[in-house]
Amino acid sequence: MNAPVGLYQYQTADREFLASRIAEFEGQVQRRLSGELSEDEFKPLRLMNGLYLQLHAYMLRVAIPYGILDSRQMRKLAHISRHYDRDYGHFTTRQNIQFNWIKLEETPEILRQLADVDMHAIQTSGNCIRNVTCDQFAGAASDELMDPRVHAEILRQWSTLHPEFTFLPRKFKIAISGSPHDRVAARFHDIGILARPGENGPLFRIFVGGGLGRTPLVGHELFDSVPEADLLMTLEAALRVYNAYGRRDNIYKARIKILVQALGIDGYRKAVEHELSLMDPAHYRLAPETVAAIQARFAAPDLTAAPDAEARLKNDRQSDIAFDRWVRSNTHPHFAPGRIAVTVSIKPAGGIPGDATSDQLDRLADLADQFSFGELRITHLQNVVLAHVAQDRLLELWQALNDIGLGDANHELIGDIVACPGLDYCALANARSIPIAQKLSARFGDNALQEEIGKLRINISGCINACGHHHVGHIGLLGVDKRGEEFFQITLGGRDDALSRTGDILGAALPEDDMVDAIARIVDRYLSIRETGEQFLDTLTRLGDAPFKEAAYETV
Amino acid sequence: MKRAIRIGAGEALVLTANRLLDGLIVWRDAKGIWQRSIAHAAILSPEDYESALEAAIKSAQSDGVVGVYEVVVRPGLVAAPVSVRERIRAFGPTVHPQFATELDA
Numbered sequence: 001m002n003a004p005v006g007l008y009q010y011q012t013a014d015r016e017f018l019a020s021r022i023a024e025f026e027g028q029v030q031r032r033l034s035g036e037l038s039e040d041e042f043k044p045l046r047l048m049n050g051l052y053l054q055l056h057a058y059m060l061r062v063a064i065p066y067g068i069l070d071s072r073q074m075r076k077l078a079h080i081s082r083h084y085d086r087d088y089g090h091f092t093t094r095q096n097i098q099f100n101w102i103k104l105e106e107t108p109e110i111l112r113q114l115a116d117v118d119m120h121a122i123q124t125s126g127n128c129i130r131n132v133t134c135d136q137f138a139g140a141a142s143d144e145l146m147d148p149r150v151h152a153e154i155l156r157q158w159s160t161l162h163p164e165f166t167f168l169p170r171k172f173k174i175a176i177s178g179s180p181h182d183r184v185a186a187r188f189h190d191i192g193i194l195a196r197p198g199e200n201g202p203l204f205r206i207f208v209g210g211g212l213g214r215t216p217l218v219g220h221e222l223f224d225s226v227p228e229a230d231l232l233m234t235l236e237a238a239l240r241v242y243n244a245y246g247r248r249d250n251i252y253k254a255r256i257k258i259l260v261q262a263l264g265i266d267g268y269r270k271a272v273e274h275e276l277s278l279m280d281p282a283h284y285r286l287a288p289e290t291v292a293a294i295q296a297r298f299a300a301p302d303l304t305a306a307p308d309a310e311a312r313l314k315n316d317r318q319s320d321i322a323f324d325r326w327v328r329s330n331t332h333p334h335f336a337p338g339r340i341a342v343t344v345s346i347k348p349a350g351g352i353p354g355d356a357t358s359d360q361l362d363r364l365a366d367l368a369d370q371f372s373f374g375e376l377r378i379t380h381l382q383n384v385v386l387a388h389v390a391q392d393r394l395l396e397l398w399q400a401l402n403d404i405g406l407g408d409a410n411h412e413l414i415g416d417i418v419a420c421p422g423l424d425y426c427a428l429a430n431a432r433s434i435p436i437a438q439k440l441s442a443r444f445g446d447n448a449l450q451e452e453i454g455k456l457r458i459n460i461s462g463c464i465n466a467c468g469h470h471h472v473g474h475i476g477l478l479g480v481d482k483r484g485e486e487f488f489q490i491t492l493g494g495r496d497d498a499l500s501r502t503g504d505i506l507g508a509a510l511p512e513d514d515m516v517d518a519i520a521r522i523v524d525r526y527l528s529i530r531e532t533g534e535q536f537l538d539t540l541t542r543l544g545d546a547p548f549k550e551a552a553y554e555t556v
Numbered sequence: 557m558k559r560a561i562r563i564g565a566g567e568a569l570v571l572t573a574n575r576l577l578d579g580l581i582v583w584r585d586a587k588g589i590w591q592r593s594i595a596h597a598a599i600l601s602p603e604d605y606e607s608a609l610e611a612a613i614k615s616a617q618s619d620g621v622v623g624v625y626e627v628v629v630r631p632g633l634v635a636a637p638v639s640v641r642e643r644i645r646a647f648g649p650t651v652h653p654q655f656a657t658e659l660d661a
Binding site for chain 1: 574576577578579580581617618622623638639640641644645648649650651652655
């Protein structure tokens with residue numbers, strides 16, 4: 001098998017399924033165009049194939065299972081954006097990519113093109129189990145306890161068109177990580193899974209009932225140590241309880257978090273345990289040979305590096321201050337000696353978070369081939385990861401990234417802003433997220449200044465649906481509509497790691513025009529009052545939000 | 557259920573939709589033809605827009621449009637939607653000026 005590195009190699013059955021699914025959708029499109037299907041009848045069918053009707057045009061959301069793709073797939077995305085869209089794509093906070101200017105009549109052809117490289121748009125919409133997300137450093141990070149990709153693929157196969165869970169009360173999002181440092185916001189998912197090795201095989205810590213949106217809630221631990229054999233049965237039982245008792249009468253109360261909140265975690269766990277008692281373990285058992293068979297369809301890269309790779313990187317860092325800064329902010333330690341994981345910031349100063357042009361997508365594919373075994377990952381912070389770069393070639397990679405405008409040293413700094421498409425593109429939004437992100441990233445564009453400010457994440461959502469995850473931003477901005485005009489509410493102190501919490505509202509919403517200055521005043525105040533070694537959240541924890549509130553509203 | 561519309565003094569209404577084939581935004585002119593630019597939209601009074609809306613919804617499939625609804629505007633040389641949302645729909649995304657809708661389209 002000549003499989004691409006890092007992602008599952010499709011089989012004939014997978015490809016036949018995709019072809020039949022596209023043929024089915026093409027027939028549905030034809031029936032819609034002829035008038036045989038009304039818009040009300042067609043809408044759920046197109047959504048099941050990732051096609052939304054947004055503010056200006058149709059938007060196609062393409063699934064990137066657990067955020068990993070290979071260079072040929074990235075080139076295909078470039079091709080689609082160049083030939084069927086307007087020359088760019090937008091990476092989302094769920095590790096997918098969206099195209100904002102798609103034509104309905106061309107969609108079946110686009111889906112065929114995607115299927116040519118084993119991609120699709122299934123599970124990117126609708127009240128089903130959505131595309132599973134995963135740690136962007138899976139199989140690479142030195143701090144990882146267990147590579148979660150094989151189980152992410154198992155979850156993908158289990159959840160794809162699962163007949164019982166195709167019409168859930170509401171959409172359902174699952175994330176999985178194998179690191180003790182939660183990099184997938186596990187506690188803010190319908191189900192979040194933290195995997196670790198046990199004495200007798202993998203164990204899974206499962207959180208349930210987390211989420212953002214209108215009712216932000218931190219998930220509760222459902223079970224601490226589910227053995228691998230019982231993983232699917234446990235998830236099946238958890239979903240079955242939700243499917244049976246989740247509210248369908250009110251869309252705003254239909255997510256699992258509301259059910260868990262209503263029953264309490266103990267009540268919900270009891271219901272799941274009862275469901276488990278009715279199930280046949282033998283039927284649902286995840287057998288080691290099944291796991292091994294799926295594992296075998298992932299190719300492992302040869303991570304051997306030159307013996308002097310680390311020494312050469314050290315030397316390169318000493319000779320270039322800007323490169324040294326980028327290494328500090330945009331790389332992550334790899335478990336293999338001489339290798340390093342790179343986060344490519346898709347957040348250039350003044351740019352649109354997560355937007356990449358066709359040419360950039362093509363070049364990223366080239367760089368993946370040259371530096372990381374042809375493999376790329378999309379992060380939930382809307383960046384791209386090259387996971388296995390040889391340290392002695394890191395300078396060469398950084399220079400190549402600078403050539404395409406993606407060499408900014410700002411990962412997890414104030415320029416690494418997460419923003420939803422907002423009112424510029426989204427039919428649900430109340431306010432524009434992107435212009436504020438652009439203005440803030442331009443204002444704080446200097447990479448040295450960003451490093452001085454330290455870890456400070458800004459998340460911006462254009463409406464209460466919270467696709468920009470504003471609740472978990474260290475500084476969160478939520479767009480609200482006041483008589484047709486844009487205002488923004490500020491929250492402080494959110495985080496989505498092991499200490500997950502939602503931010504606290506600072507005060508009354510401010511007009512869009514005042515926002516950038518208000519944030520700048522908050523940052524200035526932080527810089528003036530922080531103690532040595534403190535990051536923004538440390539200062540906020542020590543002093544509370546009073547100084548920042550005073551700064552934000554100082555001229556209002 | 558009929559939506560409540562808040563119309564201020566001096567404001568009027570126009571009809572809008574998305575084209576079925578490509579989803580692009582269109583505005584209904586005085587002849588009942590869907591145009592790309594809001595500059596061509598028929599300006600309707602609060603008294604007469606309901607019958608126009610009803611007719612537009614009825615012919616949506618044959619006209620190749622979806623999601624017909626009314627938008628409150630301030631009439632002028634070019635009708636200007638009152639809300640930010642509808643201004644963005646009418647004139648294009650603010651973050652991609654190259655995609656602005658041409659008014660003579």
